[in-house]
Amino acid sequence: MQIAELEHKSIQYRKTILSSIAQAGAGHTGGSLSCTDILNVLYNRVMRIDPHDPTWAERDRYIHSKGHSVEVLYAVLADKGFFPAEKLATMGRGGSHWVGHPTRKVPGIEQNTGALGHGLSVAVGMALAAKQDNRDYRVFTLMGDGELTEGSVWEASMSAAFYKLDNLVVIIDRNTLQITGRTENVMALEPLADRFTAFGYAVRTVDGNDIAALVDIFAQTPFEPGKPNLIIARTTKGKGVSFIEDAAEWHHHVPTATELERALAELDQAEQRWQERYATIATR
Amino acid sequence: MQPLQPGSPNQQVFSDTLLELAQRDRNVLVVTSDSRGSGRLVAFGKQLPAQVVEVGIAEQNLVGVAAGLASAGKRVFAVSPACFLTARGLEQIKNDVAYSDQPVKLVGISAGVSYGALGTTHHSLHDLAVLQAFNNIDIVIPADNFETRAAVEAAIDHPRPLYLRLGKKAMHHLHAPGTPFTIGKAIRVRRGDEVALMATGETVEIAVQSAELLAARGVSADVLSIHSLRPFDETEVLETARRVQAVVTVEEHSVHGGLGSRVATLLMQAGVTPALRIVGIPDEYTYTGSQQEIFAHYGITPDGLATTAEVLLEGRRVLTR
Ligand SMILES: Cc1ncc(C[n+]2csc(CCOP(=O)(O)OP(=O)(O)O)c2C)c(N)n1
Ligand SMILES: [Mg+2]
Numbered sequence: 372m373q374i375a376e377l378e379h380k381s382i383q384y385r386k387t388i389l390s391s392i393a394q395a396g397a398g399h400t401g402g403s404l405s406c407t408d409i410l411n412v413l414y415n416r417v418m419r420i421d422p423h424d425p426t427w428a429e430r431d432r433y434i435h436s437k438g439h440s441v442e443v444l445y446a447v448l449a450d451k452g453f454f455p456a457e458k459l460a461t462m463g464r465g466g467s468h469w470v471g472h473p474t475r476k477v478p479g480i481e482q483n484t485g486a487l488g489h490g491l492s493v494a495v496g497m498a499l500a501a502k503q504d505n506r507d508y509r510v511f512t513l514m515g516d517g518e519l520t521e522g523s524v525w526e527a528s529m530s531a532a533f534y535k536l537d538n539l540v541v542i543i544d545r546n547t548l549q550i551t552g553r554t555e556n557v558m559a560l561e562p563l564a565d566r567f568t569a570f571g572y573a574v575r576t577v578d579g580n581d582i583a584a585l586v587d588i589f590a591q592t593p594f595e596p597g598k599p600n601l602i603i604a605r606t607t608k609g610k611g612v613s614f615i616e617d618a619a620e621w622h623h624h625v626p627t628a629t630e631l632e633r634a635l636a637e638l639d640q641a642e643q644r645w646q647e648r649y650a651t652i653a654t655r
Numbered sequence: 656m657q658p659l660q661p662g663s664p665n666q667q668v669f670s671d672t673l674l675e676l677a678q679r680d681r682n683v684l685v686v687t688s689d690s691r692g693s694g695r696l697v698a699f700g701k702q703l704p705a706q707v708v709e710v711g712i713a714e715q716n717l718v719g720v721a722a723g724l725a726s727a728g729k730r731v732f733a734v735s736p737a738c739f740l741t742a743r744g745l746e747q748i749k750n751d752v753a754y755s756d757q758p759v760k761l762v763g764i765s766a767g768v769s770y771g772a773l774g775t776t777h778h779s780l781h782d783l784a785v786l787q788a789f790n791n792i793d794i795v796i797p798a799d800n801f802e803t804r805a806a807v808e809a810a811i812d813h814p815r816p817l818y819l820r821l822g823k824k825a826m827h828h829l830h831a832p833g834t835p836f837t838i839g840k841a842i843r844v845r846r847g848d849e850v851a852l853m854a855t856g857e858t859v860e861i862a863v864q865s866a867e868l869l870a871a872r873g874v875s876a877d878v879l880s881i882h883s884l885r886p887f888d889e890t891e892v893l894e895t896a897r898r899v900q901a902v903v904t905v906e907e908h909s910v911h912g913g914l915g916s917r918v919a920t921l922l923m924q925a926g927v928t929p930a931l932r933i934v935g936i937p938d939e940y941t942y943t944g945s946q947q948e949i950f951a952h953y954g955i956t957p958d959g960l961a962t963t964a965e966v967l968l969e970g971r972r973v974l975t976r
Contacts, residue, residue, distance in 0.1 A: 397772065438776065463772040465944030465952070470774035485776030486739060487712055517689060520711030549712065550689050557689060558711025 372415040375649050377582045380450070381411050382642050385611045386635060387446040387459070393631045395462040397471060401608040401621040402440035405546040405579075406513060409604055410447045412585040413511055422452040425478045431508050432497050434482050436490020437515035437544060438472040439623075444480070445469060453479035488521025490514060491541060495531050498539040498599075509592075513542045517549030520558045525570065528599075532571025537593040540600045541572070544579065546608035550622050564603060572601035579604025612637050659827035659860060665803040666764050666821045670695040672807040673732060677706050683811065684708055684724060686733045688717045693823075694734040694764050714739045718747035722757040730760075730811055737763025737779035737820060738770070745785060752816045753792040760810045761792075762819045767857065767907030768936070769823045771945035780936050782820065783884055784912025792816040794884040795838055798859035799829045802882050805836035813838070822857040822907070824946060829860060829880065839886030847875035850964040851895045851929075854905040855881045855914045858955060862905050865960035876964065881914060889921055896922050901930040901967035903960060907950075910935040930967040934960065 372380070384407050392398030414420065418431040435444050442462075449456040454477065461467035468476035472485025482493050494512040501508050514524065531539055543563075551557050560566075567574045573594035578584045585604070592600045608622075609615035612634040615626075626634060662668075677683035677699070686708045691700055700707045708724070710716045714735055721733035733740070740763050741748065752759045763782060770777035786794055793815055797803040803821065810817055829844050836842070844859065845866045852862040859880045866876035877895055881888065896902050902922070904915035915933030922928065934955060942952040950956060954963060 395772075463944075465942070465948040467943055470943050471770075471772050472774045472776050474774065483776065485774060486743065488743075517712050520713045522713060522715055550693075551687075551691050551709070557709055558713070 374583050374586060377411055377415055377586070379642070379645055380415060381408050381582065382611070382638055382645060384411060384443065384446045384450070386638050387449070388442045389612070389626055389631055389634050391445065391459045391462055392442055393626045393628070394460060396625055397463050398442050398625060399439040399623050400615060400626065401548070401618070402437060402515065402544070402546070403443040404610050404612065404615065405606040405608040406437070406440060406544045407443050407610065408580050408582055408585060409513060409542055409544065410443050412582060412589065414447050414451055416586055417589045418511065419508065420451070422479065425453060429506065429508055432481050432494070432510045434490040434494050434510070434512040435473050435484055436512050437487065437518055438484030441471060441473050444473055445477070448477070448479040451479070487515065487518040488523040491524055491527035491531070494539060494541070495527050495534070495536060498531070498536040499534050501538055502534070502536070509538045509540060511540045511542065513544060515549070516543055516545045516547065516554050516560060517557070519543070519560055528567070528570040528572070531599040535597045536599045537595070537597055540589070540592055540602065542602045542604055544606055545603050546606045548608045548617070548619050548622070550619070552619050567601045571598060573598040574601045574603065576603045576605065579606035580610050611641065659829065659863065662800040662826050662828045664823050664825050665797055665800060666695050666823050668800045668803040669762065669807055669819070669821055670699055672804045674699050674702065676807070676811055677703055680730065681706060682728065683730045684732070686710065686717055686721045686724070686731060688712055688714050688735045688739070690735045690764070693736060694762070696734065714743040715747050718744040718759070718761070719751050721759045722747070722751040722755060725757040725759045732760045732762050734762040734764060736770075736777065737766035737782055738777050741779055741782040741785065748786070748792070749789050753789045756791060756816070758814055758816055760813065760817045760819060762821065764821050765823045766820045767822060768941070768946050768949045771949065772943060774943065775941055778941060780909040780941070782818070783906070783908050783914070786818050787884060787912060787917065792818055793838060793886065794818045794820070795882055796820040796856040796884065797882050798854070798856060798880045799826045801828065801830045801834065802836060802842070802880065806838070806882070809836070809838050820856060824857060826857065827860045829863060839883045839888060841888040841891045842880045842882065843877070844880050845876060845878040847877040848898060849875045850901040850903065850968060851877040851879065851899045852903050852905060852960060852964070853879045853881055853892065853895070853914065853918055855884070856907055858905040858907055861950070861955060861957055862960060864957035865964070868957050868961045869964060872961065872965070874965065874968065884914060884917060887917060892918055892921060893925055893927060896927045896929050899929055900971045901964060903932050903934060903964050903967065905955060905960060906935045907955070908935050910937055930971050932963050932967055934963060
């Protein structure tokens, strides 16, 4: 998928995320919006997947370690055709598998997550199996920055480097916020790139809300043969809606009817700007 | 019968009570793992910032640090969602707190299926089972606001490791003011002589409502709030079980290893054998939905419990006819 189309997808995903959270009356708004562009680029450009064959042995794997941001994953998987979009309306309802954190009962989801600090270890196991079986699939996982204070992340990191898993791509949603506030005030993470480098990763930093930059950085993997890849994606929590951006309270705040209306209106404007931009490029 | 009067979430009463106690004693500390909001401790953090130790999202570290602080004489409340505290931090609870006998107060918030549709990662249906299998940690599960306040006041000077299990739903008031509360001593909420509903935590009020339904249907039901699993009030449970035909235990926990198992092993070994049913979450992929929907699915409702009690009583009548 081309950059222009990807940019349009992100706007549409953000609308789906906001509407589905408002309808369910629960959800993790800020964290879903911050990593929308990352999932968009992975699923529409980078990963080798077949929505009609979710358990295809050669598929690339994605583990949503920051499982609370499940709404973005549901929006993308529905759009890719892993399940009918009508399922989104059952989010959080009695008896629905579309619960508030990812589960393997939903087609396309590889691993049940939601307790933070688990995804990377599982991703290491999947990547190690690929090496043992001489398969060329890759394993991607996305972690929150607050999540990085779980000790298990660092246990998994040691093993990723030890087993030279250059088929593993770890992405950090570096939005600098967790529930209580700024990560650097809750439990400081910096110097983060240095820490990951010291643990044996090949580390790159990117603007995680810039589609073209994301496409470019993923195209460069593996960064160094024999080293696991780590991308620090600088993002804005709540990206795309002015009054949700960079606000800790929007971690799990649910938009009211008026907030939803305002948010969708902003995204409509973004869509209009997108149309104008590409119209001018096309006529140039 | 008067309808039950609405109160606050037990978690709110916990944090209000703790703030009062901490204002009088700067050795009272709370340790949090990005859990201040869920623990309703934002006001505590604003008023007594020096008495909050934040460790980030790191429940293992939370429990270990709390043990170290307690060893130096601090009165430490380690507060985190019950699901993460008692699963992620489990080995630290076993070795650093219980086995090492550090008198930490572990506070598991949004316990059981409080988090509803967030799913199984966020449920704690195992905590009572695993903690009962550890020696040297007391376990308290308050039913209402009164029990919660009394439990926090008792916890502050409690000389042993303690686990306090709290939910997030607004509760009803169950007890008259001045009702005595002692850790390890069950409280009778209703007196009856045909069936005993033995419940713990947020399910006690459902048992009380069920007793009222049963009364309307001509069945006399006893209700016990068994707020302490350790120490366990064997005397009261045995005496109650001896004078009824049926016992229904109720808990927001797996049917394995919680209150029901505790009651059943006690009764069997004492040779007291009323008809018995353990009501809780069965051994299956938990039904999805809100706490209320999950309760309804598994018969943890006033009507569900009443029906269970009637079926047990009817079985006894057939047997003795
Ligand atoms: C083991 C564990 N502890 C606590 C939580 C509760 N929790 C859910 S989201 C969250 C904050 C996550 O912050 P971050 O990783 O930065 O995510 P993002 O900002 O991308 O939403 C916390 C503490 C959890 N889900 N799992
Ligand atoms: Mg974050």
